[in-house]
Amino acid sequence: MKFLPIVTFAVALCVAASAAQARPLEAVRQDGTLRIATEGHYAPFNFFQGKQLTGFEVEIAELVAQKMGLKPEWKTLSFDALLTGLQQDRWDVAIASHAITAERAKAVTFAAPHYCSGGTIVSMAPKLRRASDLAGKVVAVQTGTTYAAEVQRLPGVRAVKNFPSDTDARSALVSKRVDAMVTDRFIAKELLRKSPQAGFHMGEMVTVERIAAAMALGNTGLADAWSQALQAVMADGSYAKVAQKYFQEDIRCPAGR
Numbered sequence: 001m002k003f004l005p006i007v008t009f010a011v012a013l014c015v016a017a018s019a020a021q022a023r024p025l026e027a028v029r030q031d032g033t034l035r036i037a038t039e040g041h042y043a044p045f046n047f048f049q050g051k052q053l054t055g056f057e058v059e060i061a062e063l064v065a066q067k068m069g070l071k072p073e074w075k076t077l078s079f080d081a082l083l084t085g086l087q088q089d090r091w092d093v094a095i096a097s098h099a100i101t102a103e104r105a106k107a108v109t110f111a112a113p114h115y116c117s118g119g120t121i122v123s124m125a126p127k128l129r130r131a132s133d134l135a136g137k138v139v140a141v142q143t144g145t146t147y148a149a150e151v152q153r154l155p156g157v158r159a160v161k162n163f164p165s166d167t168d169a170r171s172a173l174v175s176k177r178v179d180a181m182v183t184d185r186f187i188a189k190e191l192l193r194k195s196p197q198a199g200f201h202m203g204e205m206v207t208v209e210r211i212a213a214a215m216a217l218g219n220t221g222l223a224d225a226w227s228q229a230l231q232a233v234m235a236d237g238s239y240a241k242v243a244q245k246y247f248q249e250d251i252r253c254p255a256g257r
C-alpha cells in the first residue's frame, strides 16, 4: 500500500494528459457534436448578423458537419487564439480562413482546402497597386495572419501596423491612419461591390493561398472525415449554392490545387 500515492499521482497525470489530447473521430462520433471554433469578424466568411453567427465558412462547416452526421457547436474567439485551442482540446476544428502554410502545418493538421484566395492590397489611392508601391508606406494587417508575415517581408515598407481584427485594420485605412491594408481578395471584392462610392481601390495579390479547416496536430482521422464530407458537399451542388450566395461565383480551388 506504500506505493499507492505514487500510483494515484501517476494515474492523475495520465488523466490530465489525455484530457488535453484532441478527441479522435470515434470520440466525436460517440458524442455526436462537433465543436467548431471561428472568429466571427471576418465577413463574408464568418461574421455575426445581429446575434446569429453566419457566413460562407459557417454555412460550409454546417453542411460538412451534417454530412458527417454531427451537430455543430460553435465557439467564437479572437483569430490568434484559434489554433492553440485545438491542441488543448478546447474545440475539435478551427475554421477561420486559415491558409495552409508550412509554419502552421508544424502545429496543426489541415483538412482539404475549402477555398482558394490570396492577400490583396486595398487602399484609398489608385496609385497603390503593386507590392513595390508599398515602399515607404504604412500598411495595416490583422495580427497573426499570413498577410502580416508577408508584408513584413516586403522591401521598403515603412511600417506594418497590426490590428486585432480585419475590420479594425479597415477602419484605420478609412480614417487614413495607414496608407494601405492587405486582406483577403474576396473581402476586398465585396468591399468594393458593397461600397462603390467609398473610394476603395484594389491592388494586386501579395499571397496566394489555399484555405482550410484545422484540427489538432496528428488528428488525421477527424481531418480525413472532414475532407471527405467536404468533397461530398462540393459534389452535390450545395457548396456551389453557398458560394453563389456570398460571392456570385464558385471559389473552390481549381483542380490540382
Ligand code: ARG
Residues within 6 Å of the ligand: 039, 040, 041, 042, 046, 079, 096, 097, 098, 099, 100, 142, 144, 145, 146, 147, 166, 184, 209
Ligand atoms: N488568410 C489569412 C491567413 O491565413 C487571413 C485569415 C484571417 N481570418 C480571420 N478569421 N480573421 O492568415
